[in-house]
Structures are given as structure tokens and as C-alpha cells.
Amino acid sequence: MSYQVIATADGAANCEPIRLQKHGREGSLRVTDRARAILDNFWSEQGRRDSARPYEAYALEALDLNQTVIGRASAGGSITLEGLGRRSRLSALGESGRTQQQDRLWDAIFEQARDGTTLPLAKQLIAASKHDDLSAEALIEGMLAERWGSVPAGVSVKLQAARAFGRLAKEVLGRFNRAYGYVHERGWTADASDVALEAFPSGEMQSLRLLCADMLSVADIARFRRLQFHGPEFVTLIGKLAAASDPSRALDHLLAYHRAVQRTRRGGGAWLRDQQGKLLLQIVDYGGYRHETVFPDLKFGVVRRLLSDLGRIA
Structure with a gap:
């Protein structure tokens, strides 16, 4: 034990x-x-x-x-x-x-x-806990603004990477949820071109490209490429989305990444299958598309719970 x-x-x-x-x-x-x-x-x-x-x-x-x-x-x-x-x-x-x-x-x-990150971040979380119960994104923004004290340069670099990743992860998941939801609400099959326009409307492509460019510019991008699970594929997806101008191509890139991830999950298959210009649901019980997509917690909650158990925060 x-x-x-x-x-x-x-x-x-x-x-x-x-x-x-x-x-x-x-x-x-x-x-x-x-x-x-x-x-x-x-x-x-x-x-x-x-x-x-x-x-x-x-x-x-x-x-x-x-x-x-x-x-x-x-x-x-x-x-x-x-x-x-x-x-x-x-x-x-x-x-x-x-x-x-x-x-x-x-x-x-x-x-x-x-490492030089664990202790400074813990101290920031302790200081922040005295004021607000903040989301992960708000915590990162506050730390970068040195709201709770100075942040070492090395820690700031990692926080910038975390912010860029969190924003992009939220955006990409939201796009996938739009695609899945569109097909689900239309009887589990829909024209691929219509799905693409729903998930990647032309008026929102520029904001997506900016988020991708921000992620590709962080100093820690090389570490993402070396991540054992999906790291290279994730960085490849970012590069393709950053250059994508056509909704159908953007959707193709996203679903290709989804298939690659699913192949590593004990033989799990893709949730959406392309068949002669139509997308068909393979998995029909995913309910995440019905909820608002949020910035990922990035383990801040786990660390705060640990600090609470060690008597450092209330």
C-alpha cells in the first residue's frame, strides 16, 4: 500500500x-x-x-x-x-x-x-488560491502577467506553450464536435462537403490558422514532436491546418488525425467513415458534442488537489 x-x-x-x-x-x-x-x-x-x-x-x-x-x-x-x-x-x-x-x-x-518548473508553478498556484478559484486558462494568463509574483523565464516559456496548446486543443476539439454533431443530428449520415462547411466555415479559417501558427512558434514545439503518443501526428496536423484554406481539405486533415489516434487505442476504429462523398457514423453514443468545448485543465486540478492534501492551500 x-x-x-x-x-x-x-x-x-x-x-x-x-x-x-x-x-x-x-x-x-x-x-x-x-x-x-x-x-x-x-x-x-x-x-x-x-x-x-x-x-x-x-x-x-x-x-x-x-x-x-x-x-x-x-x-x-x-x-x-x-x-x-x-x-x-x-x-x-x-x-x-x-x-x-x-x-x-x-x-x-x-x-x-x-526540474526548474515544479516549485515555481506550485508557489504560483498557492498564491493564486488565496484570491480566486480560477480556470486553467485564467491561471496561465495570470501567471504570465505576473499577477502573483515574478515568473522565471524558463517557466514563462512553458506557460506560453501551455496557453497555445490549450487554445488550439479547444478549437480543434470544437471543430470535431461540430462535424460529429452535424452527422449525428441528420440520421448518422451526411454529405462530406456539408459537414466540412459546418466544421470549418470560411469566415473562421483565419482564426484557426492563427492559432496553429501560434502553436508552431512556441519554443517547446520540438518536444511536442517527440511525444510518444500522437506527438508527431499532432504537429503534422497543425502544419496542415495552418496552410489549409479549403474547408474540405481541413476536415480531411482532422479526420486523418482522428483515425491515426484511434488506431493506437486497442484497435479502435474511426468514429466517422467516408464513403463515396458521405460521412457515416461508426460510433453513435458520443455525447461530448452536445456540451460547450472548454480549455483543457492541463493537470492544474490534480496539482491543486495535491497541494491541498499537503496543507499548502485550503
Whole structure:
């Protein structure tokens, strides 16, 4: 159980102090020195006389690979699997007033982060939380305007990339939703040329091209090209949309990208199929087109929840 929480923290900030490392024989692991205090105080602060030991014993029993069944309660019945889950989640630290463990995790995840972005962004989020409950786009705009204090140049570059990506992602998803919705509302089939005009009206092509150009101009565009999942295809789509002037060609580019993404999703097929000049729905239960397209959260909500669990924001 404790390994699950440690791995979550490590993944959130790519933080070396709490990484599990291979050591000795094949398949064995050891904990880095900086993580020792976090693990030693996982259930409660050392020296406290409470019910921590039974939880530790039950967790280790559940992690035993020789076990084929995990009981819902310990042998004596005093510890349950549900109770174990409640006690091992991060929010339990604040609920039980465990400020020392919160401080250890704050230090490991944020203060000791190996990159130059994690800590400055966390401090910006903490400062922003004292004023408003803001959307991701508003947070990015406020940080770039240094509303909550100065922002290092390297962080500003990443925020500019996040803003450009978020705006373009919202726009592209909105165009796809228009196309899907148009076909769905017309009995699951429609002329491809009509769909193209609905999704890419001529009067809106210039604004789309500007968003694409903005994304292609960010300093981090090379990193997008190297992303393992859909990165190269996404940047290729942006380039094609930036040069597109014809609605039908723009729709072709968007649906080609959609098909490429779907092929990587466990053999999933395209939701819209072109057949002799008509578009036919392959998947008919997507309801996202009925809702307003919004700027993506970009994990700001996840980080704010983490900061809340560590007692840094209310």
C-alpha cells in the first residue's frame, strides 16, 4: 500500500528522493535514503502509541505475492481493507493533522524537484488560491502577467506553450464536435462537403490558422514532436491546418488525425467513415458534442488537489 502512494508522488513531480531503485538480485528494490523518513512515518509519526502496527501488518499481508486471496479484514477483524484505503490516501494527512508528514512530502515532491518548473508553478498556484478559484486558462494568463509574483523565464516559456496548446486543443476539439454533431443530428449520415462547411466555415479559417501558427512558434514545439503518443501526428496536423484554406481539405486533415489516434487505442476504429462523398457514423453514443468545448485543465486540478492534501492551500 505504501508503495502505491510513493509511486504516485514520484510520478507527479519526477522526484528522485522517493524513487524505488533496483538493488542486488533481479527483481529486488531498495528505497532511496531521502524516502526513508516518509516510509518510516507512513501510518503515523514514529514514537506514537496508536494503531499503526496492525495497519502495517495487514498491508504487508496484502502485498504478499504468495497470497491468492486478500481478506476484507485482518485476522482479528480490527482492520478492514476499506479502512486501510482511507488511512493510506493523502487526504488522510490533513484530516488527522499530520503536518510533519505533509512537510516531508512537500519537500520531496516540490522543494527537491529536479526540474526548474515544479516549485515555481506550485508557489504560483498557492498564491493564486488565496484570491480566486480560477480556470486553467485564467491561471496561465495570470501567471504570465505576473499577477502573483515574478515568473522565471524558463517557466514563462512553458506557460506560453501551455496557453497555445490549450487554445488550439479547444478549437480543434470544437471543430470535431461540430462535424460529429452535424452527422449525428441528420440520421448518422451526411454529405462530406456539408459537414466540412459546418466544421470549418470560411469566415473562421483565419482564426484557426492563427492559432496553429501560434502553436508552431512556441519554443517547446520540438518536444511536442517527440511525444510518444500522437506527438508527431499532432504537429503534422497543425502544419496542415495552418496552410489549409479549403474547408474540405481541413476536415480531411482532422479526420486523418482522428483515425491515426484511434488506431493506437486497442484497435479502435474511426468514429466517422467516408464513403463515396458521405460521412457515416461508426460510433453513435458520443455525447461530448452536445456540451460547450472548454480549455483543457492541463493537470492544474490534480496539482491543486495535491497541494491541498499537503496543507499548502485550503
